[in-house]
Amino acid sequence: MKPSLTPKKIGFIGLGLIGGSIAKAIRQYYPDCTLIAFDKNRETLAFAVSQGTIHISCSSIDDNFKHCDYIFLCAPIAYNTAYLSQLKKYVDAACILTDVGSVKTSIHQEIISLGMEEFFIGGHPMAGSEKSGFVNSRAHLIENAYYILTPSEKVAAEKILSYQTFVESLKALPVLLDYKKHDWITGTISHLPHIIASSLVNFVKNTDTKEELMKMLAAGGFKDITRIASSSPVMWQQICLKNGKNIADILKQYIDVLQQAKEWIEAGSEQNLYSLFETSRDYRDSMPNTSAGPIKKQFALYCDIIDEAGGIATIATILASNHISIKNIGIIHNREFEEGVLRIEFYDEDSAKNAYKLLQKYRYIVYEV
Ligand SMILES: NC(=O)c1ccc[n+]([C@@H]2O[C@H](COP(=O)([O-])OP(=O)(O)OC[C@H]3O[C@@H](n4cnc5c(N)ncnc54)[C@H](O)[C@@H]3O)[C@@H](O)[C@H]2O)c1
Numbered sequence: 574m575k576p577s578l579t580p581k582k583i584g585f586i587g588l589g590l591i592g593g594s595i596a597k598a599i600r601q602y603y604p605d606c607t608l609i610a611f612d613k614n615r616e617t618l619a620f621a622v623s624q625g626t627i628h629i630s631c632s633s634i635d636d637n638f639k640h641c642d643y644i645f646l647c648a649p650i651a652y653n654t655a656y657l658s659q660l661k662k663y664v665d666a667a668c669i670l671t672d673v674g675s676v677k678t679s680i681h682q683e684i685i686s687l688g689m690e691e692f693f694i695g696g697h698p699m700a701g702s703e704k705s706g707f708v709n710s711r712a713h714l715i716e717n718a719y720y721i722l723t724p725s726e727k728v729a730a731e732k733i734l735s736y737q738t739f740v741e742s743l744k745a746l747p748v749l750l751d752y753k754k755h756d757w758i759t760g761t762i763s764h765l766p767h768i769i770a771s772s773l774v775n776f777v778k779n780t781d782t783k784e785e786l787m788k789m790l791a792a793g794g795f796k797d798i799t800r801i802a803s804s805s806p807v808m809w810q811q812i813c814l815k816n817g818k819n820i821a822d823i824l825k826q827y828i829d830v831l832q833q834a835k836e837w838i839e840a841g842s843e844q845n846l847y848s849l850f851e852t853s854r855d856y857r858d859s860m861p862n863t864s865a866g867p868i869k870k871q872f873a874l875y876c877d878i879i880d881e882a883g884g885i886a887t888i889a890t891i892l893a894s895n896h897i898s899i900k901n902i903g904i905i906h907n908r909e910f911e912e913g914v915l916r917i918e919f920y921d922e923d924s925a926k927n928a929y930k931l932l933q934k935y936r937y938i939v940y941e942v
């Protein structure tokens with residue numbers, strides 16, 4: 574049986590940040606598709622039904638999961654793998670079973686041992702946040718983000734094509750990859766940075782002065798490199814356990830690099846130290862910073878506001894009544910804007926441009942980023 578190009582029913586197991594965001598995107602682009610979900614958190618399911626994101630909330634993996642065009646496993650990785658045996662009786666020839674987990678080898682191995690290869694295409698959207706849960710999910714999360722697909726060896730070519738087309742229809746950018754290669758690459762560009770961020774934060778916590786001066790004085794540099802230290806401990810514990818071998822090898826190489834930097838500093842090696850920062854600057858600056866690149870462009874503007882109660886609310890109302898959604902809003906204080914200024918972030922370029930024109934029309938002083 575061929576996979577359907579316009580899915581009629583899609584199931585979710587785990588409806589948090591990623592499951593919720595994919596479900597919301599599907600709701601937007603396939604309004605006639607029935608969405609069903611099981612999550613261990615019943616309040617999440619009730620909320621998702623009340624929001625109109627899903628149609629049916631399931632209290633377990635039950636018969637509702639029969640005849641799905643897609644089943645998305647979106648719980649923390651070890652649970653996704655643990656649910657496969659229960660799902661086996663619900664996947665049929667037309668169904669594509671997929672996951673969104675940050676590690677792929679462990680789930681592929683279980684799929685092989687359960688004889689479910691013809692149904693499974695691993696998936697991993699390279700988008701996310703340090704915030705978890707359905708409440709933080711949004712349809713735009715995967716827009717313009719790379720979405721890695723790791724097809725099983727025995728899955729039909731037409732299923733792969735169909736899934737690629739589906740991912741594109743949700744405005745993400747599918748990239749096919751071997752699952753073992755996936756785990757090495759994400760080990761380096763995602764898992765290692767999370768370990769660095771968390772251990773750096775803990776290092777500061779443990780070496781701070783009695784008055785917590787480090788915590789007070791930590792500025793942009795520290796905050797930029799450690800945002801992801803606020804991510805879900807369960808999710809990252811499971812990633813480290815399941816991709817442990819790769820991460821340990823990568824960490825070893827990275828520690829050698831740190832050791833080298835230490836030696837250059839101790840030796841006062843001017844040329845090597847200059848090269849360290851020059852090379853990194855050039856490479857970092859060469860990374861695409863458009864919304865289609867791995868680093869998402871931020872669509873923001875700054876706006877002066879009078880320091881009075883309700884100032885932010887007035888601006889939020891002007892934008893909302895013109896159907897412009899705000900991603901983030903807050904007053905910032907830095908050297909450039911000593912008095913403090915309102916920073917408003919939007920989901921896309923058009924919203925930022927429209928907001929700019931609108932706020933100018935209302936006589937606000939607005940600065941483009
Ligand atoms: N957060 C990110 O940045 C990111 C990005 C890409 C992929 N992922 C992957 O997506 C998956 C989900 O991550 P998330 O960020 O959406 O996490 P999340 O915590 O926001 O959501 C997980 C959801 O799964 C539910 N859940 C937990 N245990 C369960 C269980 N045993 N049975 C059923 N439901 C259960 C939780 O109630 C929650 O609603 C993970 O596998 C992660 O590796 C995360």
Ligand SMILES: O=C(O)C(=O)C[C@]1(C(=O)O)C=C[C@@H](O)C=C1
Nearest residue numbers: 675698699700701702703763801
């Ligand atoms: O932007 C973030 O907060 C993320 O951590 C997203 C991020 C990452 O880039 O490492 C986290 C885990 C994923 O599996 C994919 C994306």
